[in-house]
Amino acid sequence: MYLQHFGLTETPFSLTPNTGFFFGLAPHVEALQVLQMALQTGEGFIKVTGEVGTGKTLICRKLMNDLPERFHCAYLPNPYLTPDELRWAVAMELGLKHSSQIDQQQLTGLIQQQLLALSAHGHSIILVLDEAQALPDESLEALRLFTNLETESRKLLQVVLFAQPELDERLAQNKFRQLRQRITFSYCLRSLTLDESSAYIQHRLTVAGSENGRLFSEQYAKRIAKAARGIPRLINVLSHKALLVAFGEGSQKIERHHVDAAIADTSDAMTSQALVVKWAIAITVIAGISVSVLYWFKGGVI
Structure with missing residues (x-):
């Protein structure tokens, strides 16, 4: 309503993350550099944490928008999912067409076949989860098992987690030590x-x-x-x-x-x-x- 009054063409301070307003501030640029370098290595888990409102979703969208063509990105903006729901969501993001009658073991097999097919065509596959602190404990374990899918030379799937600091508190528990050890790159956004x-x-x-x-x-x-x-x-x-x-x-x-x-x-x-x-x-x-x-x-x- 005040745009004409101040000579503006669009709302400057919308809360919706808009990459058109991305500004190369040091913490955001550093986070992107860590993510881009980590994706080039093809290893396991990558984690970006930050307090509410520090720009995690904006960086997430900027990362996905700027990915080279060889990357195939599966994106889950709402990861509050059971392990079964997580597998179905990943399958859909990978473009799998399947019957809802198949069991979870069959579904996991189809996901692995799709990952192998994409990899054979030169694609690097990444799974990006925003608000990852919402993942239930069982789903965090299911996510870890996804990264067991690999060829002799590299992982078939990389996982990028964007989360609030609560995720770090959960991962500090002994039961998550296997997942914690697989996080090869981390970055904490500052104010x-x-x-x-x-x-x-x-x-x-x-x-x-x-x-x-x-x-x-x-x-x-x-x-x-x-x-x-x-x-x-x-x-x-x-x-x-x-x-x-x-x-x-x-x-x-x-x-x-x-x-x-x-x-x-x-x-x-x-x-x-x-x-x-x-x-x-x-x-x-x-x-x-x-x-x-x-x-x-x-x-x-x-």
């Missing part, structure tokens, strides 16, 4: 620094068509970064809300009270270090947005 966060905000505005210079001064961009603890998703949320507040006031640039209102309205951004913001400010300004937006929808001019 963004203040300078990275400021550049990130400006980059997304530029991609979204901003031609008005800096809508967010460096000072206010860093204020958002501190409140968001350098987490890209929270930076998006706070930046979007700050734009909404400014739009509601008819302002062409972001001021401090716009940022403060966005912070106060976002509970996860209220840190113990106390960017001390009075809730009264947020309530007053956010209420003003509601009135302005309602007026805008009715055809008024702000």
Whole structure:
């Protein structure tokens, strides 16, 4: 709703991971480099972990979009699956057509045949799982057994896990020691620094068509970064809300009270270090947005 007001062509701070907004920040580039190098080796498991909102899904999509043609990628965005469901899902991703009447042993045999056929045609097959911390224990073991499928020279299947840190806590258990030992490459995504966060905000505005210079001064961009603890998703949320507040006031640039209102309205951004913001400010300004937006929808001019 504020695009025309700020001279934007698309929403700059959408929460949907969009590779068109990918910015070559150090932690994301490093993660991609580790993944690309690991895939070239053809070995076992690869793991990328990071806190909620640090950009794992964006990196996952960027990786899949940039894979060389020789790679055949099977993608499971929701791995909360039983071992049987996991095998069926992998079979479907590999393009297998089969009867639902076959048993699990037959299905595993068909998957192995398909992997051999793809490999014979020069394909390297990777299985990518997002939100891998949701995998049940039995399915983690089934996943490990998939990597037993191999030729004399290399694995038939590589597995890439994108997960929250909870997965590391689970893998530390003794019962997962076999799987843990098969993870040959790992990377842990960190939060963004203040300078990275400021550049990130400006980059997304530029991609979204901003031609008005800096809508967010460096000072206010860093204020958002501190409140968001350098987490890209929270930076998006706070930046979007700050734009909404400014739009509601008819302002062409972001001021401090716009940022403060966005912070106060976002509970996860209220840190113990106390960017001390009075809730009264947020309530007053956010209420003003509601009135302005309602007026805008009715055809008024702000």
